Amino acid sequence: MVRILIINPGSTSTKVAFFEDEKSVWEEKIQYSHDDLNHFSHVMDQYEMRLRDIESILDKKNLNIKSLSAVVGRGGPFRPLKSGTYEISEDVLQDIRDGNVQTEHISNIAVFLASHIAIQANIKAFFVDPVSVDEMEPVARISGIPEIQRKCLAHALNIRAVAHQASKELGKSIGELNFIAVHLGGGISICPICKGRIIDVNNANEEGPFSPERSGTLPVSSLAKLCYSGEKTYPEMKKRLVGNGGMAAYLGTNDSREVEQRIQQGDSQAKLVYQAMAYQIAKEIGAMSTVLNGKVDAILLTGGMAHSLILVGWIKKRVSFIAPIRIYPGEHEMEAMALGVLRVLRGKEKVRHYRRERT
Numbered sequence: 001m002v003r004i005l006i007i008n009p010g011s012t013s014t015k016v017a018f019f020e021d022e023k024s025v026w027e028e029k030i031q032y033s034h035d036d037l038n039h040f041s042h043v044m045d046q047y048e049m050r051l052r053d054i055e056s057i058l059d060k061k062n063l064n065i066k067s068l069s070a071v072v073g074r075g076g077p078f079r080p081l082k083s084g085t086y087e088i089s090e091d092v093l094q095d096i097r098d099g100n101v102q103t104e105h106i107s108n109i110a111v112f113l114a115s116h117i118a119i120q121a122n123i124k125a126f127f128v129d130p131v132s133v134d135e136m137e138p139v140a141r142i143s144g145i146p147e148i149q150r151k152c153l154a155h156a157l158n159i160r161a162v163a164h165q166a167s168k169e170l171g172k173s174i175g176e177l178n179f180i181a182v183h184l185g186g187g188i189s190i191c192p193i194c195k196g197r198i199i200d201v202n203n204a205n206e207e208g209p210f211s212p213e214r215s216g217t218l219p220v221s222s223l224a225k226l227c228y229s230g231e232k233t234y235p236e237m238k239k240r241l242v243g244n245g246g247m248a249a250y251l252g253t254n255d256s257r258e259v260e261q262r263i264q265q266g267d268s269q270a271k272l273v274y275q276a277m278a279y280q281i282a283k284e285i286g287a288m289s290t291v292l293n294g295k296v297d298a299i300l301l302t303g304g305m306a307h308s309l310i311l312v313g314w315i316k317k318r319v320s321f322i323a324p325i326r327i328y329p330g331e332h333e334m335e336a337m338a339l340g341v342l343r344v345l346r347g348k349e350k351v352r353h354y355r356r357e358r359t
Contacts (some may be wrong), residue, residue, distance in 0.1 A: 073110030075130025
């Protein structure tokens, strides 16, 4: 039996789960208030607090870490990597310490937490399909001006998880199929997956459809004018694009359930904005189908908003002509990490090794 401890830090929480083979035995969530976190200048400063809280859960669950087979931590926005399961090494830890990552993010702390516990237990630690999975073709990196290169940052962990699940259901390996995977969350990632590789993505922070709290692609001349209008500082503008953009900017909420309730009560503006989001999602799915030359085995809808019958219905109406649609509501991150490690430990997939770029 393979016994795996899983650590998944979020901006205001840490999820911890224990799996025996494919089965989740238990899962706990440590919640943090803004007061708990505001005094930390950098996310890495939260390490000691989060480790202490994880160890308290392990004590409460009477889980002896010496009984574990492996520990896995959420992969962050490291430098660009191929998809797969990576053994946590000193190279990735040092890159994070040195700032050789694409952005500071709380998920970067997970590899330190997993590594610490693995060292204590004398076992290996891993991360699976980090946010920075990048298998884009060179042609996809061209933006339109040389100073800006398109980047591949996506909800890769959940996207690859549902791609594996869909492949299993279709009776084929992931390397035999083409998918368009759509993660519908606070940010929206839409990826063409070609024979197992994520070869393009809208990068939810910068492009594609607007989401509950992100602006998505904007008219660039009008955006430049707003940036130089003097009305907003750079930090305010960043927050307007990611955090206070999209649905939240129009309707004052990033909660799709509240928006649906308002629609049911006859709010025409809420309906228009929600329809516009579905419209833009469908347009991006259509665009990504061209990346696969129209050869799409299935469109996979996942993430929290895939629970929404209204939103999914509007999307399906526009894109069902492209390929069959399969729906996997919710986020499957804990299970995805467990399954990624299991594939490696069972010899079904080769472990990947993170290497620093040395000068």
